[in-house]
Amino acid sequence: MTLSDIAAGIETVAEQERRSVTAVDATERSLTERFAAADTELPCSPESAATVVERYVRGEDTEAAATAAGVAPITAAKVLHRTGAADISPLSPAGRTAVREWLAGKRSRADVLAVTDCSQAAFVLGAYVEKHDRDPELTAAVEAVLTPSGDASVRKRDRLAETMSAPEDLR
Numbered sequence: 001m002t003l004s005d006i007a008a009g010i011e012t013v014a015e016q017e018r019r020s021v022t023a024v025d026a027t028e029r030s031l032t033e034r035f036a037a038a039d040t041e042l043p044c045s046p047e048s049a050a051t052v053v054e055r056y057v058r059g060e061d062t063e064a065a066a067t068a069a070g071v072a073p074i075t076a077a078k079v080l081h082r083t084g085a086a087d088i089s090p091l092s093p094a095g096r097t098a099v100r101e102w103l104a105g106k107r108s109r110a111d112v113l114a115v116t117d118c119s120q121a122a123f124v125l126g127a128y129v130e131k132h133d134r135d136p137e138l139t140a141a142v143e144a145v146l147t148p149s150g151d152a153s154v155r156k157r158d159r160l161a162e163t164m165s166a167p168e169d170l171r
Contacts, residue, residue, distance in 0.1 A: 034141035035083075041135045043078040044071050052076045053085050053142055062088070074125055081129050084139030089129045090122040099123070099130050 031053060035046035042049045048069040055065035056076075066076035080086040091099060095116035102112040113123055 091126040
């Protein structure tokens with residue numbers, strides 16, 4: 001077998017085929033409409049919250065999603081936390097414990113700021129995350145809209161798993 005026999009049938013094209021993760025909306029209501037039902041649980045309007053989540057899931061960072069939605073970046077981070085779209089706590093586990101102790105009145109704010117060694121904004125966000133749990137209704141709204149067939153067990157990370165390497169692959 002010659003090299004020309006091996007190369008027979010191979011063609012060169014000018015463009016690559018675009019590949020991406022497909023998200024199928026199994027609902028009949030938009031994310032904004034779903035967020036409107038839990039409006040009091042959001043730190044901003046349902047429209048802004050929907051914009052933040054949609055932009056973030058498309059791959060934009062929190063700041064870009066906030067700009068598109070017309071809200072402050074910390075508000076966008078709060079939306080992502082409340083909706084379960086991202087784990088956004090800026091604090092380490094020890095810092096989170098210290099903030100919980102501050103919220104319980106066991107430590108002073110100055111002491112916690114010294115222990116966590118974080119900015120005021122990171123402290124405020126960390127305190128918000130510790131004080132506010134993810135809202136199940138908001139999380140379900142995000143999962144139903146952004147996962148194929150409404151299957152809540154399939155997350156973006158799972159759909160992209162084959163593109164990521166594991167620590168044992170780095171040996």
